[in-house]
Amino acid sequence: MEIKSGSVVAMAGGVGGAKLAHGLYAQANDRDLTVIVNTADDFELHGLHISPDLDTVLYTLAGVANPETGWGIAGDTFATMSALARLGGADWFRLGDQDFATHIRRTQRLREGATLGEVTAEFSRALGVLDTTAIVPMTDDPVATLVETDDGLLDFQSYFVRRQHADRVLSVRFSGIEAATLAPRAKQALTAASVIVLCPSNPIVSIGPILALSGTTDALSSANAPIVAVSPIIGGQALKGPADHMLASLGHHVSALGVATIYRHFLSGMVIDDADAHLARPIGRLGMSVLVTDTIMRSELDRRRLATEVLEFAGALRR
Numbered sequence: 001m002e003i004k005s006g007s008v009v010a011m012a013g014g015v016g017g018a019k020l021a022h023g024l025y026a027q028a029n030d031r032d033l034t035v036i037v038n039t040a041d042d043f044e045l046h047g048l049h050i051s052p053d054l055d056t057v058l059y060t061l062a063g064v065a066n067p068e069t070g071w072g073i074a075g076d077t078f079a080t081m082s083a084l085a086r087l088g089g090a091d092w093f094r095l096g097d098q099d100f101a102t103h104i105r106r107t108q109r110l111r112e113g114a115t116l117g118e119v120t121a122e123f124s125r126a127l128g129v130l131d132t133t134a135i136v137p138m139t140d141d142p143v144a145t146l147v148e149t150d151d152g153l154l155d156f157q158s159y160f161v162r163r164q165h166a167d168r169v170l171s172v173r174f175s176g177i178e179a180a181t182l183a184p185r186a187k188q189a190l191t192a193a194s195v196i197v198l199c200p201s202n203p204i205v206s207i208g209p210i211l212a213l214s215g216t217t218d219a220l221s222s223a224n225a226p227i228v229a230v231s232p233i234i235g236g237q238a239l240k241g242p243a244d245h246m247l248a249s250l251g252h253h254v255s256a257l258g259v260a261t262i263y264r265h266f267l268s269g270m271v272i273d274d275a276d277a278h279l280a281r282p283i284g285r286l287g288m289s290v291l292v293t294d295t296i297m298r299s300e301l302d303r304r305r306l307a308t309e310v311l312e313f314a315g316a317l318r319r
């Protein structure tokens with residue numbers, strides 16, 4: 001897919017990010033959409049390359065995501081995982097039978113020499129994602145989030161799923177980030193974008209790795225498009241996951257203001273929930289415009305409504 005100017009670019013991580021990306025997918029109309037996805041949660045299990053955030057975005061846009069969890073495939077079964085567990089394999093990371101096919105095929109294609117970006121494009125086509133939309137891994141290079149806890153350094157999925165993000169987070173680092181570069185496809189999309197949206201994903205471990213890549217901040221500062229973020233923190237809490245605890249233990253304000261402060265160097269606008277209307281002024285004082293609206297996406301209709309509001313808000317902003 002050739003990137004046309006006037007396109008929408010989103011950056012996303014887990015389930016919340018995928019929901020807004022889905023709304024943008026539905027509302028972009030004739031505009032191209034590029035979703036740049038975090039890959040620092042990727043890991044190997046059962047000898048397979050697993051890319052949880054890529055798959056969450058892929059399944060959500062393809063309309064096959066499990067609506068209860070937000071990750072995995074709707075109606076999937078777990079016979080393979082049970083059989084693996086019987087043989088002594090790990091079962092703390094729940095992989096469905098159909099989901100296994102994704103990881104088997106991805107691992108095979110990577111071993112054949114395909115890049116993660118190429119494999120993701122193949123999967124998008126195979127699952128029927130519109131060809132005006134590109135799901136782009138943030139990099140084709142290996143990057144892994146490591147979480148320092150009182151019990152030592154944990155790989156991300158051990159911290160997040162195996163230990164249910166119960167540990168106090170002392171620090172977060174992205175192993176491999178120095179040698180990794182923003183995927184050329186992502187860079188091109190940022191340069192040609194008319195709107196850049198940071199989805200309501202964890203600012204530390206979902207958007208953080210994308211921003212930490214060599215090339216991202218330069219691409220953002222040279223982009224002509226307004227850059228808007230939707231806060232994943234509402235009323236001082238994350239709707240899902242450990243973003244609130246992480247922000248607190250890393251010394252950030254646990255609020256939409258804290259998120260806006262992290263992004264303040266490049267943001268033109270911040271979208272916050274009605275519950276945080278009182279933060280509009282302090283966020284505005286950081287030098288950005290603020291949209292106060294209902295940001296909770298319970299239904300597909302909510303996703304589309306929020307996406308439309310975000311696009312309209314961004315469209316009225318200048319850089």
Ligand code: FO1
Nearest residue numbers: 013014041052055071072092093094095161
């Ligand atoms: N999250 C969980 O909390 N428990 C799981 O067992 C789990 C399995 C899983 C399988 C495939 C996949 O693509 C995602 C999965 N996730 C699971 C979600 C995922 O690990 C996290 O949401 C992200 O890494 C955080 O962004």
